[in-house]
Amino acid sequence: MAIPTSPKEQNLNAAAVVPAAGRGERLGPGAPKALRELGGVPLLVHAVRALARSRAVTLVVVVAPVDGVAQVRQLLDDYGVDGHDSARIAVVPGGATRQESVRLGLAVIPEDVDVVLVHDAARPLVPVDVVDAVARAVADGAEAVVPAVPLADTVKQVRPTGVPGRPEPVVATPDRSTLRAVQTPQGFRREVLLRVHEKALNDGIEATDDAGLVERYAGSVVVVPGHEEAFKVTRPLDLVLAEAVLARRRALDEF
Numbered sequence: 001m002a003i004p005t006s007p008k009e010q011n012l013n014a015a016a017v018v019p020a021a022g023r024g025e026r027l028g029p030g031a032p033k034a035l036r037e038l039g040g041v042p043l044l045v046h047a048v049r050a051l052a053r054s055r056a057v058t059l060v061v062v063v064a065p066v067d068g069v070a071q072v073r074q075l076l077d078d079y080g081v082d083g084h085d086s087a088r089i090a091v092v093p094g095g096a097t098r099q100e101s102v103r104l105g106l107a108v109i110p111e112d113v114d115v116v117l118v119h120d121a122a123r124p125l126v127p128v129d130v131v132d133a134v135a136r137a138v139a140d141g142a143e144a145v146v147p148a149v150p151l152a153d154t155v156k157q158v159r160p161t162g163v164p165g166r167p168e169p170v171v172a173t174p175d176r177s178t179l180r181a182v183q184t185p186q187g188f189r190r191e192v193l194l195r196v197h198e199k200a201l202n203d204g205i206e207a208t209d210d211a212g213l214v215e216r217y218a219g220s221v222v223v224v225p226g227h228e229e230a231f232k233v234t235r236p237l238d239l240v241l242a243e244a245v246l247a248r249r250r251a252l253d254e255f
């Protein structure tokens with residue numbers, strides 16, 4: 001069943017899929033990560049608002065934990081997210097992996113949508129300018145677009161020993177100037193994303209991001225500038241940083 005979009009900037013008819021069905025094991029015990037609070041508001045609500053604010057996004061499909069669809073729907077209603085900023089919100093049940101959750105979200109996107117963004121609920125502070133830039137790059141002709149930032153650390157490739165605590169031999173030091181840490185939302189032409197997800201399902205291929213599937217099937221992926229505040233809340237320290245970033249934003253808004 002496809003879900004209708006709402007009118008916005010129709011020459012850039014984008015929908016967003018928000019995988020939010022993960023447990024958040026690395027964040028530690030508690031509610032599913034997407035429902036954990038940042039500044040008193042669930043991570044998911046922050047992420048959906050950032051997408052809905054984009055001039056391009058007319059529909060947001062939230063992919064909820066399989067047993068949490070009603071709870072997530074209620075939460076989004078309580079925060080008045082649906083229809084706000086002219087974006088409609090749908091909630092569908094997710095799967096066992098991020099990739100499966102994205103595929104399930106994609107399945108309800110209407111055929112008249114040209115551009116699909118995929119954005120982690122776990123990246124609550126993505127600036128709307130990044131969302132707009134990714135959607136615009138796809139609308140301008142790219143088939144897959146990822147926002148990314150340069151690396152701050154030197155990176156070593158190692159040969160994992162598989163034994164916790166045992167030193168790992170270094171194999172190489174890749175040239176850092178050619179590496180990027182990729183974020184979301186990643187943007188795609190709808191038919192490209194659908195095709196690679198279907199192929200990956202048939203071939204049993206798993207990737208850690210959606211652009212990785214496009215690369216796997218010889219599609220072209222381009223990078224646009226991401227933002228340091230679009231980081232993923234993965235471990236407890238990320239939540240501490242996110243609270244600080246949000247507090248700074250709120251203080252600046254009061255000026």
Ligand SMILES: Nc1ccn([C@@H]2O[C@H](COP(=O)(O)OP(=O)(O)OP(=O)(O)O)[C@@H](O)[C@H]2O)c(=O)n1
Nearest residue numbers: 019020021022023024025026096097101121122
């Ligand atoms: N089966 C899954 C697993 C992950 N995700 C989503 O994919 C995004 C990125 O995943 P990650 O940060 O790894 O989240 P978790 O899988 O929840 O984290 P962890 O690996 O620590 O459990 C998150 O918004 C998460 O909710 C999902 O929709 N369905």
Ligand SMILES: C[C@](O)(CO)[C@H](O)COP(=O)(O)O
Nearest residue numbers: 098120182183184208209232
């Ligand atoms: C999609 C992603 O956020 C891009 O950086 C990342 O690959 C998700 O990875 P995770 O293993 O689900 O944390």
